[in-house]
Amino acid sequence: MTEKQASIYRFIDEWWKEFGYAPSIDDIMRATNDKSRSSVHHVIVRLCEMGVCKRIPGKKSVRPSYMRVRDVV
Numbered sequence: 001m002t003e004k005q006a007s008i009y010r011f012i013d014e015w016w017k018e019f020g021y022a023p024s025i026d027d028i029m030r031a032t033n034d035k036s037r038s039s040v041h042h043v044i045v046r047l048c049e050m051g052v053c054k055r056i057p058g059k060k061s062v063r064p065s066y067m068r069v070r071d072v073v
Contacts, residue, residue, distance in 0.1 A: 001050065007032055008043050009052055013064045022061030 001009070011031045015023040023031075028040050044062055047053040053062045 001052075004032070005043055005047060005050075008040065009047055009064070012047075012053065012062065016063060022056070022063060 008028055011028055012023060015021075015027070025037050025040050025044075028034070028044075029037065032040070034040050044053065048055060048062060052065055054065045055062055
């Protein structure tokens with residue numbers, strides 16, 4: 001996992017713990033000082049491919065893979 005992937009994963013994880021839902025791409029961009037939505041999106045897709053994050057069925061958000069869907073919905 002690259003440093004950028006790790007920082008985005010940590011941000012998603014902390015956001016879920018604090019708010020109980022996924023951060024927007026804009027929230028992630030602000031937190032990581034990234035200037036491109038597409039680069040953040042590519043990192044999120046890669047995190048899902050690696051298995052550390054999962055997409056929530058029927059929604060555009062992601063969650064850390066250790067969380068169960070029934071805990072989220």
